[in-house]
Amino acid sequence: MTVAGWLTIVLFAVILTALALPLGSYMAAVYSGRRVLLSPILAGPEKWLYKLLCVDPKREQDWKGYAKSLLIFSLAGWLLLYLILRTQTVWNFTGLNPTGFHSGSWNVTFNTVSSFMTNTNWQFYSGETTMSYFSQMAGLTVQNWLSAGVGITVAVALIRGIIGRSGKSLGNFWQDLVRTILYVLAPLSVLAAIMLVSQGAIQNFSNYLTAHTITGLTQKIAMGPVASQEAIKMLGTNGGGFFNTNSAHPFENPTAFTNLFEMLLVLIIPAALIFTFGRMTGNRRQGYAIYGAVIFMFLGAVAVAYIAEAHGSPAQHAAGLHTGVIPGSTGGNMEGKEQRFGIAGSALFNVVTTVTSCGAVNSALESFTGIGGAVPFANLSASEVIFGGVGTGLYSILMYVLLAVFIGGLMVGRTPEWLGKKIEAREIKLAGLGILITPLAALFCTALATASHAGRASISELGKGPQGFSETFYAYLSQANNNGSAFAGYTGYIQPNAGNLGAHGVTFADLLGGFDMTFARYAPILFALAIAGSLAGKRVSPAGLGTMRTDNPTFVILLIGVIILVGALTFFPALLLGPIVQGLTGHLY
Amino acid sequence: MRRDILTSAIAVVLFTILLGVIYPLFITGVSQVAFPGKANGQQIHFNGKLVGSKIIGQSFASPVIGKNGKPEEKEEELVTEADPRYFQSRPSATEGGAYNAAASTFSNRGPNDKETEEVDAENIKAYLELNKPYDPSLTVAQVPVDAVNTSGSNLDPEISPANAWIQAHRVAAKRGLSLSVVDGLISKYTSGRGLGFSGEEGVNVLELNLALDRLNAGGK
Numbered sequence: 001m002t003v004a005g006w007l008t009i010v011l012f013a014v015i016l017t018a019l020a021l022p023l024g025s026y027m028a029a030v031y032s033g034r035r036v037l038l039s040p041i042l043a044g045p046e047k048w049l050y051k052l053l054c055v056d057p058k059r060e061q062d063w064k065g066y067a068k069s070l071l072i073f074s075l076a077g078w079l080l081l082y083l084i085l086r087t088q089t090v091w092n093f094t095g096l097n098p099t100g101f102h103s104g105s106w107n108v109t110f111n112t113v114s115s116f117m118t119n120t121n122w123q124f125y126s127g128e129t130t131m132s133y134f135s136q137m138a139g140l141t142v143q144n145w146l147s148a149g150v151g152i153t154v155a156v157a158l159i160r161g162i163i164g165r166s167g168k169s170l171g172n173f174w175q176d177l178v179r180t181i182l183y184v185l186a187p188l189s190v191l192a193a194i195m196l197v198s199q200g201a202i203q204n205f206s207n208y209l210t211a212h213t214i215t216g217l218t219q220k221i222a223m224g225p226v227a228s229q230e231a232i233k234m235l236g237t238n239g240g241g242f243f244n245t246n247s248a249h250p251f252e253n254p255t256a257f258t259n260l261f262e263m264l265l266v267l268i269i270p271a272a273l274i275f276t277f278g279r280m281t282g283n284r285r286q287g288y289a290i291y292g293a294v295i296f297m298f299l300g301a302v303a304v305a306y307i308a309e310a311h312g313s314p315a316q317h318a319a320g321l322h323t324g325v326i327p328g329s330t331g332g333n334m335e336g337k338e339q340r341f342g343i344a345g346s347a348l349f350n351v352v353t354t355v356t357s358c359g360a361v362n363s364a365l366e367s368f369t370g371i372g373g374a375v376p377f378a379n380l381s382a383s384e385v386i387f388g389g390v391g392t393g394l395y396s397i398l399m400y401v402l403l404a405v406f407i408g409g410l411m412v413g414r415t416p417e418w419l420g421k422k423i424e425a426r427e428i429k430l431a432g433l434g435i436l437i438t439p440l441a442a443l444f445c446t447a448l449a450t451a452s453h454a455g456r457a458s459i460s461e462l463g464k465g466p467q468g469f470s471e472t473f474y475a476y477l478s479q480a481n482n483n484g485s486a487f488a489g490y491t492g493y494i495q496p497n498a499g500n501l502g503a504h505g506v507t508f509a510d511l512l513g514g515f516d517m518t519f520a521r522y523a524p525i526l527f528a529l530a531i532a533g534s535l536a537g538k539r540v541s542p543a544g545l546g547t548m549r550t551d552n553p554t555f556v557i558l559l560i561g562v563i564i565l566v567g568a569l570t571f572f573p574a575l576l577l578g579p580i581v582q583g584l585t586g587h588l589y
Numbered sequence: 590m591r592r593d594i595l596t597s598a599i600a601v602v603l604f605t606i607l608l609g610v611i612y613p614l615f616i617t618g619v620s621q622v623a624f625p626g627k628a629n630g631q632q633i634h635f636n637g638k639l640v641g642s643k644i645i646g647q648s649f650a651s652p653v654i655g656k657n658g659k660p661e662e663k664e665e666e667l668v669t670e671a672d673p674r675y676f677q678s679r680p681s682a683t684e685g686g687a688y689n690a691a692a693s694t695f696s697n698r699g700p701n702d703k704e705t706e707e708v709d710a711e712n713i714k715a716y717l718e719l720n721k722p723y724d725p726s727l728t729v730a731q732v733p734v735d736a737v738n739t740s741g742s743n744l745d746p747e748i749s750p751a752n753a754w755i756q757a758h759r760v761a762a763k764r765g766l767s768l769s770v771v772d773g774l775i776s777k778y779t780s781g782r783g784l785g786f787s788g789e790e791g792v793n794v795l796e797l798n799l800a801l802d803r804l805n806a807g808g809k
Contacts, residue, residue, distance in 0.1 A: 053596050069597075073597040076594075076597035138605055146604060146608075193616045194620065194623070197619075197628050198627065200631060202629065203621070211642070213648070214649075215649050217647075217648060217650070217669070219648075219690055222692075229613070231616075243693050245695055245742040245744075250746055254644050257784060314701050315699070315702055315709060319713060320710065322732070326731065328749055328751030328790075329733040329752065335698055336738070337741055339791040340788050342789030344788075345789070346741075367695070370700055462697055587701065588706055589703065
C-alpha cells in the first residue's frame with residue numbers, strides 16, 4: 001500500500017461529492033419542469049421530439065400506465081436490437097463491417113440483447129472479434145442510452161409518488177425519458193466522449209491496422225468508434241466494453257487520468273440522484289442521510305479490496321514472488337492489472353463498477369485475491385443500493401429505506417411514517433418483495449447451474465475447486481443485479497476463429513442468464529412503481545414529536561444495518577463456499 | 590395500449606438514428622478534426638512504416654529461424670525468443686501469440702490456482718535467466734511483480750520503473766551504451782501519475798526501444 005494509493009481513494013470521494021451536489025440540483029429542476037441552464041437550447045428539440053413520437057407530455061399517467069409504457073418501450077428496443085445483431089451481415093453495405101464478421105447465433109444474441117436492454121451489459125461475446133462497427137454503434141450504443149434512461153425514469157416516478165400530495169399521477173413516462181436523454185445524458189455524454197478522445201481513446205471507422213514491429217513480428221490492432229460508446233457506457237452505468245477486455249484496454253481507458261475520469265462518470269448520476277431526491281422532497285437532509293450511508297459502505301469496500309490486493313495472492317507467494325513495495329514498483333497482486341492504474345486504481349475502479357450496475361472492469365476480477373474478489377461479491381449482495389445503477393440505485397435503496405422505517409417504527413412502537421406518509425402493510429409487502437426478488441433470482445440460477453451438467457459446462461478449465469463455484473455464482477449474481485462484470489472464465493460462447501465462423505453459444509448459460517437479467521430487472525421496477533402508486537394517493541400528516549426522523553445519524557446507522565443484515569442473511573452461505581474459502585486458505589487447487 | 594405501441598416503435602427507430610448514427614458520427618467528426626492522432630490510435634511510424642501504436646503494448650521477441658531458414662512454428666504460432674537488445678514488455682497471454690491486439694483477453698488466472706503458481710515460477714525463471722548475467726546482484730526478491738504477472742488487457746504498453754531499471758543493465762551492455770544514458774531514456778519515457786496522485790508511473794516500452802534504436806543509428 002502507498003500514500004498515493006490511499007490519496008487516490010479519498011480524493012476521488014471528495015471530487016465525486018463536489019460534482020454530484022450541483023448535478024443533483026440541476027436534475028431536480030429538470031424533473032420538476034423548471035427552466036434550467038440548457039432550456040433555451042433544448043426546449044425546441046424537446047417539443048419537436050414529442051411531436052414525432054405522437055406524445056402529449058401533459059397527459060399524466062398512474063403507475064399502471066407508466067409501467068405499461070415502460071414495458072412496451074423496452075420490448076420494442078429488445079426486438080430491434082435482436083434484429084440488428086442477427087442480421088449483422090445485411091448491414092455490410094454501410095461499410096461498417098470492415099473485418100467481415102458474421103451475424104450472431106440465436107442463443108448468444110438472446111443473452112446479449114437481454115443484457116443490453118436491462119442495463120446489465122453482461123457479455124458472453126467478445127467485441128473486437130464478433131461485432132461489426134454498425135452493430136456496436138447503431139445497436140449496442142443505443143441501448144446503452146435507453147436502458148439508462150429507463151432506469152432514471154423509474155427513480156423519478158418513485159420520487160413523485162413519495163412527494164405526491166393527492167391523486168395518482170406519477171408524471172409521464174415519455175416526457176421523463178426524453179428529458180433524461182436530452183437534458184442529462186446527452187450533454188454529459190458528448191463532453192465525456194470528446195474528453196476521452198483528447199486523452200487517447202480512439203474514435204474512427206478504419207480497418208484493423210497491421211503493424212510490422214521492430215523485431216520482425218506483425219501485430220494486428222483492432223480499431224473502431226470506441227470513445228462515443230465508452231462515454232455512455234460509463235455515464236449510464238452500462239459497462240459493456242467495446243473490446244473484450246473492457247476498460248483495461250488502452251484504447252478504452254488510455255491513462256491513469258482517464259481511469260479517474262471514467263470512475264467519476266460512473267458514479268456521478270447515481271450520486272447526484274440521491275441529492276435530487278433530497279431536493280424534490282423539500283428536505284435536502286433526506287438526501288444527505290442516504291448519501292452518508294452509501295458513501296460509508298462504499299469507502300469500506302474500497303479499503304478492504306485495496307488492502308487485499310496490495311497483499312498479493314497465494315499463487316504469487318508460492319511461486320516465490322515478493323509482493324511488497326520496492327522502489328519503482330508497488331508490488332501487490334498485479335496479475336490481471338494494468339501498470340498505469342496500479343493496485344489502488346484497479347481496486348477502486350472495480351468497487352466503483354460493482355456497487356453500481358456498471359460492471360465495467362479495468363482489471364481481471366477472476367484474478368483478484370479471495371478477499372479482494374469477495375468485495376465485488378459483497379457489493380452485488382447488497383443488491384445495487386450502494387449508489388447502484390442510474391435510477392435503479394435510488395429506487396432500490398428507497399425500498400430499503402421503507403424497510404428500515406418499518407423496522408424502526410416497530411422498535412419504537414408507533415405506526416411507521418415516512419416523509420409524513422403512513423407506511424402500511426401494502427407498501428412493506430411490495431418493498432419486501434422488491435428487495436428479495438434479486439437475491440432469489442441469483443441464488444436460484446446459481447443452484448440450477450451448479451447442479452446441472454449443462455450448467456457446469458460453462459466453468460473454465462482454470463476454474464478449479466472453489467474458483468469454479470465462484471465463477472458460476474458471480475455470473476448469475478452479476479446478471480441478476482444487472483451489473484455485468486464477470487469472473488470472465490465463465491463461458492457462454494465458444495468462438496474457435498475470429499469472425500465468429502463456426503462459433504456457437506452455450507444455450508443453457510445464455511438462456512438462463514437472459515431470463516435472470518430480465519426477471520431481476522423488471523420485477524423490481526414493477527414493485528417500485530406500485531409502491532409509488534400506493535404512496536402517491538396518501539395524505540400527508542404533519543410530523544409530531546414521536547415521529548422517527550429519517551434524516552439524522554441514527555437513521556443512517558439503522559439503514560446500513562438493515563442493508564448489511566438482508567445481504568448477509570441471503571448470501572452468506574453461498575459466499576462461504578466460494579470467495580471466503582479462497583481468502584482464508586493458502587491452498588492451491 | 591395501441592398508442593404506446595405506436596410511440597415505442599417510432600421511439601426505437603428515432604433514437605437509433607439520433608443516438609446510434611448521428612451521435613457517433615458527430616463525435617467521430619469532432620475527434621478527427623480536433624485530435625486526429627489520438628482518435629486514430631497514436632500510430633507510430635519508424636523508417637516509413639507502421640511499427641505499432643504508442644498505447645498498445647507489443648512483443649519485443651524475434652522469430653526463431655529454423656534449420657530450413659524459415660521462421661519456426663509450433664501449433665500455428667511463431668516460435669519467438671526475447672530479443673536482449675530491447676526492453677521486454679510484460680508477459681502476455683493473448684491467443685494467436687503474445688500481444689495480439691485484434692483479440693484482447695484476460696488471462697483469468699485464479700489467485701489460488703496451481704497453474705498460476707507454475708506460470709509465475711516460469712516467468713520468474715525466464716526473467717532471471719535473461720537479466721542476471723548483466724546484473725549479478727539480481728535476486729528473486731527484486732523481481733518486480735509486473736515482470737511476472739500478465740496485465741488486464743494483455744496489451745499493457747508499460748512496465749514499472751523497477752522493471753526497466755533492471756533490464757537497463759542488459760540493454761546497455763548489449764548496445765554498448767553507458768547505464769546512465771539508458772537510465773536517462775527510461776526517465777524520459779516514464780509517464781507520471783494522473784493529476785499527480787492517481788495510478789502508477791509506467792515506462793512506455795515501445796517509445797523507449799525506438800529511442801534506443803535511434804540513438805544507436807545516430808551514433809554509428
